Amino acid sequence: MGVLEGIRLAWRSMSRHRLRAFFMMVGVMVGISSLTILYSVGESTKQETIKRFKRMVGTFDTVIVRPGAGRMRGMISLTTAEPTLKFEDAQAIASEVAEIKQVAQVQNAFDIDVQYRDRAATPAVVGVSANWLDLRGDEVTEGAFFTNDDMQSLARVAVIGMDVQKALFPDENPLDKTLRIGDVPFQVKAVLASRGAGPGGGSLDNVILIPVTTASKRLFNRDYLTMTVAQLKDPEDSETAIRKITALMRERHRIAPSALDDFTITSPRASMAQVTQVGSTLSKTLMGVAIIAMIIGGVVIMSLMLIAVSERRKEIGVRRSVGASRRDILLQFVLEALVVSSLGGLIGIGVGLGGTRIVIQLQNLPHIVAWDALGLAVGLSVVIGLVFGLYPAWKATNVDPVAALRV
Amino acid sequence: MIEVSHVSKVYRRGDGTPVTALNDVSFAIVAGEFVTIRGPSGSGKSSILNILGCLDTPTSGTYRLEGEDVSGYSDRQLSRIRCRKIGFVFQSFNLIPRTTALENVEIPMIYGNGRVDRTKATVVLQRVGLADRTRHYGTELSGGEQQRVAIARALINDPHLILADEPTGNLDSVAGMEIMRLLQDLNTEGRTIVLVTHDDAVASYAAREIVLRDGGIGSDRSTA
Numbered sequence: 177m178g179v180l181e182g183i184r185l186a187w188r189s190m191s192r193h194r195l196r197a198f199f200m201m202v203g204v205m206v207g208i209s210s211l212t213i214l215y216s217v218g219e220s221t222k223q224e225t226i227k228r229f230k231r232m233v234g235t236f237d238t239v240i241v242r243p244g245a246g247r248m249r250g251m252i253s254l255t256t257a258e259p260t261l262k263f264e265d266a267q268a269i270a271s272e273v274a275e276i277k278q279v280a281q282v283q284n285a286f287d288i289d290v291q292y293r294d295r296a297a298t299p300a301v302v303g304v305s306a307n308w309l310d311l312r313g314d315e316v317t318e319g320a321f322f323t324n325d326d327m328q329s330l331a332r333v334a335v336i337g338m339d340v341q342k343a344l345f346p347d348e349n350p351l352d353k354t355l356r357i358g359d360v361p362f363q364v365k366a367v368l369a370s371r372g373a374g375p376g377g378g379s380l381d382n383v384i385l386i387p388v389t390t391a392s393k394r395l396f397n398r399d400y401l402t403m404t405v406a407q408l409k410d411p412e413d414s415e416t417a418i419r420k421i422t423a424l425m426r427e428r429h430r431i432a433p434s435a436l437d438d439f440t441i442t443s444p445r446a447s448m449a450q451v452t453q454v455g456s457t458l459s460k461t462l463m464g465v466a467i468i469a470m471i472i473g474g475v476v477i478m479s480l481m482l483i484a485v486s487e488r489r490k491e492i493g494v495r496r497s498v499g500a501s502r503r504d505i506l507l508q509f510v511l512e513a514l515v516v517s518s519l520g521g522l523i524g525i526g527v528g529l530g531g532t533r534i535v536i537q538l539q540n541l542p543h544i545v546a547w548d549a550l551g552l553a554v555g556l557s558v559v560i561g562l563v564f565g566l567y568p569a570w571k572a573t574n575v576d577p578v579a580a581l582r583v
Numbered sequence: 584m585i586e587v588s589h590v591s592k593v594y595r596r597g598d599g600t601p602v603t604a605l606n607d608v609s610f611a612i613v614a615g616e617f618v619t620i621r622g623p624s625g626s627g628k629s630s631i632l633n634i635l636g637c638l639d640t641p642t643s644g645t646y647r648l649e650g651e652d653v654s655g656y657s658d659r660q661l662s663r664i665r666c667r668k669i670g671f672v673f674q675s676f677n678l679i680p681r682t683t684a685l686e687n688v689e690i691p692m693i694y695g696n697g698r699v700d701r702t703k704a705t706v707v708l709q710r711v712g713l714a715d716r717t718r719h720y721g722t723e724l725s726g727g728e729q730q731r732v733a734i735a736r737a738l739i740n741d742p743h744l745i746l747a748d749e750p751t752g753n754l755d756s757v758a759g760m761e762i763m764r765l766l767q768d769l770n771t772e773g774r775t776i777v778l779v780t781h782d783d784a785v786a787s788y789a790a791r792e793i794v795l796r797d798g799g800i801g802s803d804r805s806t807a
Contacts, residue, residue, distance in 0.1 A: 178697050185693070192681045494677045497638060498736065499666020499694035501659045578633045581673055581748075 177504045179511070186512040190519075193484075200480050200513075201520030203473015204560055208521045208553045211466040212528025213535060215549035218462075220532075220541040222452050225375060227542075229451060232374040233444040234312030237411040239418055241269070241404040241425070242440045252402045254285050259400040260438045263392070265428060266404040272424055275408055275417040280305040281388045282403040283396060290340065290384060292355040297343040299336075299382045301357055303391025311407050319351050319366030322387050330390045334362040338370040338381035360395050362386060375451065414443045470556060473520070474564035477513055481568035485509065485575070492572055493580030502573040509572045513565020514558060521557025525550055584744065584775050585612040585635065590644030592630045592798075604630040606798040607644070612777065614649075614743065617770045619786045620779045622795035628779045629748070631795065635777060636669055636746045637661040649743065666694045670737025672766075674749035676729040678721035684708060684732045685717040691740045707735045711765060727758030734765060745769060747778040751785055763788050 177185075190197045230236070242252055243261035263281055270279040283303035290297050308314070309321045322333045334355065341350050350364045362384075371380040392398060408417055418441050425431075425439050485492070492505055500508075529545070536543050592605040605627045612618055622628050633639035634646055637653060640661070645654045653664055678687050688704040708717050711731040721729055730750060737745060747766065751759030759782075767788055770776045780786055787806070794801040 177693050181693050181697055181699075188686075490677055491679045494679060495690065495694070496662075497636065497665060497671045498691035499662050499740070501662035501694075503659065504662070504694060577638050578629070581671075581677060582629070 177500070177507060179507070182504075182507045182511040183515060185508055186515040189512055190516060196480055196484070197516055197519075200477045200516045201473075201523065203476050204470055204517045204520035204557050205473075205524040205527065207466050207470030207473050208524025208557055209526075209528035209531060210469065211463065211553055211556070212525055212546075212549055213531040214462045214466060215552075216528070216532040216544060216546045217535050217539075217541070219546045219549070220536055220544045221539075223544060224541050225451055226448060228373055228375045229444070229448050231371045231380055233447075234314060235407070236444050236448075237408045237414075238311070238405050239408065239414055239421065239441055239443045241265075241406065241421060242442070243400065243402070243438070244440060245436050245438055251284075251286070253287075254283060254396055254398055254402055255287070257400065257402045258438065259398070260429065261401045261404060262399065263401065265425060266401060266406075268424060268428060269404065269406050269421055273406070273417060273420045275410070275413040275420065277407045277409045278307050278311060279407070280308050280311050280405045281401050282405065283388055283391045283398065283400075284402050285396060288358050290344070290355055290357050292344040292353065295344045297340055297382075299340045299343075299384050301384050301386065301391070301395070303386050303388035303396070305388055308385065311405060314371070315369040316366040317369045318349075319364070321366055327387045327389045330393055331387060332360060332362045332390060332394065333365045333387065335366040335368055335385040336364055337368045337383040337385075339379055340382065340384055341367050357384065357386070357395060411445075414445060418443065467556075470560055474517075474560040477517060477561065478564040478568060481509065481513055481565060482571060484512075485568050485572045488572075489575050489580040492575045493577040496575075496577035497581060505573045505575075506569045509569030510562065510565045513569070514561035517557045517561030517565075518554070521554055521560075524557070525553055528553070584614040584616070584649060585610075585777075586645075586647040587611070587631075587635075588645050588647075590631075590634065590641040590646060592627070592634065592639070593642045603798055605634075605641070608795075608798070608800055609644075610793060610800060610803060612775060614775055615770070615773050616791060617767070617776045617789045618778070618791045618793060619789040620777065620793050620795060621781065621786060622801065626795040626801075627798040628795055630798075632746055632748055632777070632779050635744075636671060637664045662694070666691060667740055668742050668744055670734075670740070670742040670745045672730070672733055672737050672745065672747040672750045674752040676721070676726070676733045676753070678729055678732055680721060683718050683720055684713060684724065684735075687721070687732055688735045688739050691736060695740050704735075704739060707739050708732070710738070711735045725758070726754050727761055730754060730758070730762050731765065734762070734769075738769070743773075743775060745774055745776045747776065749780055749782075750778065751780070751782065756784075759785070 241261065244258040266279045266281045270276055285301050288301050290299060306322055306324045306327050316335065321335055326333050336350060344355060350367060353364050354361050355364060374380045408414055421441055429438055431438065495505065588609045590605055590608045594602045594604055596602055620628055620631060634641055641654055645652055648668065653661065685704055688708055689699045692699045705717060708714060711734050713728060713731055716724060716728060751762055754762060763785060766776055778789060786792055790806060792806050793803045
């Protein structure tokens, strides 16, 4: 008997015992559909997190140096930062670490009022270098970003985010208008393209960028940085660069070999791996639950198959008498389990894809079909059928045709 | 056709004690014979039929079928022999439930060359007089009709040897007679028929009768 003939046989036997086939399928169906939903939604959530994270950090080919030892919670600002990271540190990183393409210096504050006529807002005020746009891959929709000349001349110019434009200039063109940051007047030179929501869900557009030199000398009156972003020539070199920057900074800050760093270096790549790790731990747990459901499905298949084998002793005897070998009987019963579990798996995938669609629509996530999950699901249902069908099938081959055919 | 020499069959009971079902049995059947095997229950009738039908192998001795010694054959080899050379007819018909007459007849073809020839199955059902019953399920057929389906199933691979185990045991006398006529026709066509029975009326169709007693041959005589 060929495999194709066996499948046909299995199909017929299944359609003759629909209720039994249904019960055999249920476990696999539930397992596979939940697996598909979990995996697809998990993957979709992960992608969305990555996207938001990317919006926040801009590019991934950077390393970020912050003042202070240990990771600080939340965003550092001038009021919370230790005054240890200097402008000169950033310049030294740019000139002495061969792996670094360019460095941006950053000074930021969150609690400064910004006013235009009778309107006010409290965006993040961030002093950055003129290369910020290029380094982060951001764009302006109107006007032009400030230049190195503006940096040199401590120009009071500002680039505003979408949210600031909406808050301060709801119905007029903000370009060349003068707004006040604290008490200092700044001229709006450009509007940043919208970046949307960050990983926490908050807007990334509630921001004003000004030249970091101006920020330091004319606004904040501080000579230290809250952050330095160093862009790598080759993203693969991030570990080497971190090692070299660490050595350079320790030397510049005259840190004794036994003492801890007074700065923290992170790479967006590593931080993101951490963010997505949390998601995948959860989905792994849920995946375990789904797999248990499938194993229960498998056990149901096995027990119903065992009952079927004892009910069909006579049929087995007849088939043996007309020329079926043990192998033919084994094949027939294994294929029956396989066909049932595969069909359960396919239905499960259908249900799972439908469920995924609903969840994704409800949570407003990107629609992703996790093809590898579907492959895994199909593979798993085949394996379940095979593993749990094998024992009943083996039992079937051991039916003594002589005894089975006796009245 | 059939050569059984010094065949013994010893079974083991559940508790391990051996039971001798056949003890040094020898006989030969020539192609085209119609033979009945009779004897009280426990005399070894079923055992010898199972060995003749390649469903079981002798503990010792040899069994040659059409010149081929099958005593030491593997399960697959025996299955091929059953498929091509032997047709079984049982007392309880043994049609597969929830399966039409036609599908029942097709089953042996699955294990033959693997090709199911529906036309051939229909022709054979016609041959046993069931042309109008091909789509019927076993439960929709009378006992005699079910047995004729079983005979059609036994014939589908065109075997030379038909083994029948009390084929009329579950039938009334009219239906039983029809079945015996059918078997007689098959014998006239040249097929060898070995039939196990208790029934004298059935035994009268055969030209030769082997009587088993206590696992050995009690008598072997021509009844023609």
